[in-house]
Amino acid sequence: MKSFNCIGCPKGCLLCVEEENGEFTVTGNTCENGKRFAISEMTEPKRTICSTVKTVFEDAPVLPVKVSSDIPKDRIFDVMREINAVLLDKRIDRGDTVIENVLGLGVDVISTSDILNRK
Amino acid sequence: MNNFDVTVIGGGPAGLAAAIKACDEGARVLLIEREERLGGMLKQCIHDGFGLSRFGERLAGPEYVERFMDKLSEKTVDVRLLTFVTRIEKTAEGFCVVTVSRDGLERISTKTIVLATGCRERTAKQVFIHGTRPAGVFTAGTAQHFTNRLGVMPTKKCVILGSGDIGLIMARRLTLEGAKVLGVYEINPTPSGLTRNIHQCLHDYDIPLYLSHTVTRVFGADRLEAVEICEVDESYKPIESTKVRVDCDALIVSVGLIPENELAESVGVELDSHTKGPVCDCQLMTSVDGIFSCGNALHVNDLVDFVSASGELAGLSAAHYAKKAQCKVNIKIGNEFLYLVPQQLDLNADNSRVTFYFRSKAVREKSLLRLTVDGQEVFKRVYPFLRPPEMQQLVLNMDKFAVQNGSDVRFSIEVAE
Numbered sequence: 001m002k003s004f005n006c007i008g009c010p011k012g013c014l015l016c017v018e019e020e021n022g023e024f025t026v027t028g029n030t031c032e033n034g035k036r037f038a039i040s041e042m043t044e045p046k047r048t049i050c051s052t053v054k055t056v057f058e059d060a061p062v063l064p065v066k067v068s069s070d071i072p073k074d075r076i077f078d079v080m081r082e083i084n085a086v087l088l089d090k091r092i093d094r095g096d097t098v099i100e101n102v103l104g105l106g107v108d109v110i111s112t113s114d115i116l117n118r119k
Numbered sequence: 120m121n122n123f124d125v126t127v128i129g130g131g132p133a134g135l136a137a138a139i140k141a142c143d144e145g146a147r148v149l150l151i152e153r154e155e156r157l158g159g160m161l162k163q164c165i166h167d168g169f170g171l172s173r174f175g176e177r178l179a180g181p182e183y184v185e186r187f188m189d190k191l192s193e194k195t196v197d198v199r200l201l202t203f204v205t206r207i208e209k210t211a212e213g214f215c216v217v218t219v220s221r222d223g224l225e226r227i228s229t230k231t232i233v234l235a236t237g238c239r240e241r242t243a244k245q246v247f248i249h250g251t252r253p254a255g256v257f258t259a260g261t262a263q264h265f266t267n268r269l270g271v272m273p274t275k276k277c278v279i280l281g282s283g284d285i286g287l288i289m290a291r292r293l294t295l296e297g298a299k300v301l302g303v304y305e306i307n308p309t310p311s312g313l314t315r316n317i318h319q320c321l322h323d324y325d326i327p328l329y330l331s332h333t334v335t336r337v338f339g340a341d342r343l344e345a346v347e348i349c350e351v352d353e354s355y356k357p358i359e360s361t362k363v364r365v366d367c368d369a370l371i372v373s374v375g376l377i378p379e380n381e382l383a384e385s386v387g388v389e390l391d392s393h394t395k396g397p398v399c400d401c402q403l404m405t406s407v408d409g410i411f412s413c414g415n416a417l418h419v420n421d422l423v424d425f426v427s428a429s430g431e432l433a434g435l436s437a438a439h440y441a442k443k444a445q446c447k448v449n450i451k452i453g454n455e456f457l458y459l460v461p462q463q464l465d466l467n468a469d470n471s472r473v474t475f476y477f478r479s480k481a482v483r484e485k486s487l488l489r490l491t492v493d494g495q496e497v498f499k500r501v502y503p504f505l506r507p508p509e510m511q512q513l514v515l516n517m518d519k520f521a522v523q524n525g526s527d528v529r530f531s532i533e534v535a536e
């Protein structure tokens with residue numbers, strides 16, 4: 001049996017997962033997301049990344065970004081290297097893509113702020 | 120025009136929600152912000168997790184707050200940036216708000232005020248540490264500003280004092296950017312941040328958390344070179360024999376937030392010693408008739424969704440404000456509470472949908488929350504657990520409980536069977 005806290009919401013339920021012949025039984029969760037998270041932690045743990053990319057603009061030297069959906073936990077630092085290699089020279093908007101299909105993981109790195117673009 | 124129905128001070132999520140709501144209700148609204156951009160603290164909270172309950176999405180801080188900024192730009196709210204409110208005076212018609220900006224001093228007349236000034240961080244000076252005062256000691260919020268707004272890394276190898284959420288979030292953020300976070304040291308026997316942040320910010324990156332530990336000394340002349348760490352006993356006294364020196368170039372302090380209420384105090388708003396924010400009724404009006412409070416200025420929230428909701432309520436109440444007789448009843452709480460807001464009930468107002476927020480003082484197992492009016496139990500609810508970092512929200516129809524002028528209205532928490 002493994003037990004860990006859910007990160008889905010501030011409740012932080014203590015989840016317990018039991019594995020038997022490849023089947024998982026989850027207890028301690030108070031919603032379906034908790035169950036999904038518990039199973040994914042056992043099979044392929046995933047996380048999001050929120051970070052910043054450098055820009056050439058003085059009024060906003062960095063732009064906040066995130067990955068468009070969760071990535072495998074063990075690729076976090078690989079993706080961070082890609083994010084840190086960017087120097088943005090276009091005034092892109094919130095939601096615009098900064099890196100398409102980063103490292104072939106099937107997710108984009110997207111802007112989370114309109115700081116470069118708001119009048 | 121310098122004449123308004125509602126003047127909102129502070130352009131963070133609370134102030135934005137208040138201004139939008141008050142405008143929707145037909146009031147002439149002014150929003151004042153001292154920085155060059157709206158958004159408040161969320162401008163630098165680039166991590167995600169915002170807006171889960173309001174939008175059902177896990178948004179980054181800027182994404183969340185910019186939705187409100189977009190909405191505001193469709194309204195007729197008068198917005199003044201780089202404008203600092205220095206003083207509030209009472210007048211016959213309401214209030215005079217004195218501001219300073221690049222255009223100089225201005226006097227604004229307004230019927231009501233919504234205080235949405237947020238909170239500030241406790242600093243290293245407010246915790247007792249021996250030694251020199253080298254560079255490299257700063258709050259987690261300052262580290263966050265450097266990293267997320269200026270793109271400047273404030274440390275290569277650091278120690279974090281205090282397990283507040285901002286500290287946990289910065290532990291992960293600095294690690295992602297290549298810094299070494301040697302550990303998070305918490306003087307209390309339990310962490311002060313949310314459990315999920317312990318998991319996703321510390322465990323995920325193998326950052327150790329030391330409970331019942333504190334920093335007792337800093338070393339270094341110009342720049343911090345090391346800190347001294349000590350375990351503490353049950354009375355929080357450092358245990359000499361556990362002293363160790365840890366080399367680092369920064370000490371990041373995350374020891375809590377305090378509502379920002381200097382303006383409120385200066386105009387005579389009564390503060391609650393538990394929340395350090397104003398004492399409010401269920402419409403979020405303070406002890407000064409016509410002044411309302413919301414967001415982190417009212418009490419330190421852990422969820423921005425609650426901040427926005429309180430802003431909307433304050434904006435609604437301010438827009439509909441009319442001077443009238445009040446009949447305020449204090450809502451009492453037992454020692455088991457850290458705090459409860461709002462603290463008063465105005466019997467002349469509509470209290471059919473009151474939202475209470477509370478925190479327990481200690482970590483508790485299965486607990487029963489009870490509300491009594493003049494000794495009669497009128498409501499109870501069982502909680503599987505209560506923890507101080509996790510604020511609870513409770514919506515009640517207080518009108519149906521037959522509260523009278525002078526009634527004893529009291530919340531208590533006890534062990535549930």
Ligand SMILES: Cc1cc2nc3c(=O)[nH]c(=O)nc-3n(C[C@H](O)[C@H](O)[C@H](O)COP(=O)(O)OP(=O)(O)OC[C@H]3O[C@@H](n4cnc5c(N)ncnc54)[C@H](O)[C@@H]3O)c2cc1C
Pocket residue numbers: 128129130131132133134151152153154158159160161164167168169170202203204205235236237238260263284285288379382413414415416420421422423424426
């Ligand atoms: C590091 C950190 C991490 C957080 N993480 C989360 C999270 O993961 N999820 C979540 O939901 N919430 C989180 N929060 C909480 C969230 O940031 C706050 O709840 C929210 O920002 C509070 O909004 P506010 O409008 O009350 O205050 P603020 O955002 O602080 O805004 C107050 C505004 O008032 C202005 N102001 C103050 N005084 C004056 C004056 N005299 N004149 C003019 N303007 C003035 C300030 O400049 C500021 O812009 C976090 C907070 C911090 C600090």
